Amino acid sequence: MSSKSEMIRWSPRVSQQKILLLYEKDAKGIIDEELIDDIAFSFFVRCQDIITVTDASLGRVKCIRCGNLIFHKGKKEEILGCKNCLWETNWGTYLKSYQKKQLHGGGALDVFKNFIVKLPKARTPEEKMILIDQLIHEAHQWTDAKSQGPVFTRPAAVNIIKGKMKEVMLFLDQLSRSKKRKKSHDIWKKKLLTWDNYVKEHEKKEKK
DSSP: OOOOGGGSOOOOOBOHHHHHHHHHHHHTTOOOHHHHHHHHHHHHHHHHHHHHHHHHHTTEEEOTTTOOEEEOOSOTTOEEEOTTTOOEEEHHHHHHHHTTTTOOOGGGHHHHHHHHHHGGGOOSHHHHHHHHHHHHTOEEEEOOTTSSSOEEEEEGGGGTBSSOHHHHHHHHHHOOOOGGGHHHHHHHHHHHHHHHHHHHHHHHHHHO
16 A cells, blocks of 8 residues: 555745746846746646645545546545556545645635646747746635625735745745736735735624
């Protein structure tokens, strides 16, 4: 039985230093195709893993050897056995392999799926850079029936860039940008404000 958690590998988040270098070059008008491709691919495989983990949390585990689907009921001792290639582990081990690694898609799952669909179609460095920029400036969305519109709770960047949430938010705020990249950052800031506004409104209602 292959039950060792170390056998289940997940792609890491991208370092802040690498993103910083990309944006510094972009702000200077320098097109580093190799760096753009490196980060785009790293985000691509990370997004794939986020989707895989999110599906697994919902009862659909993809075999790490052949990709065959294995269904489970969420019990830690439950055996996950692939009928295709005979790979085997238990749900508790699989669960432990991704916990505390920012691998659950949550309210940004569609964002990660969208990146996977669009990246292979991007042909130029600029097209890839736009997708990278859009991805790191997305946010997890939460919908409340009592809210007038969507509420964005946390940056999606924390799933793909190394660092704690506050560190990643500060990093994105301080990132050097060319003028054409500032729009996405402004939209991102407005999205995150929706959560602060929601909390304030909720507190006001509780005091009444």
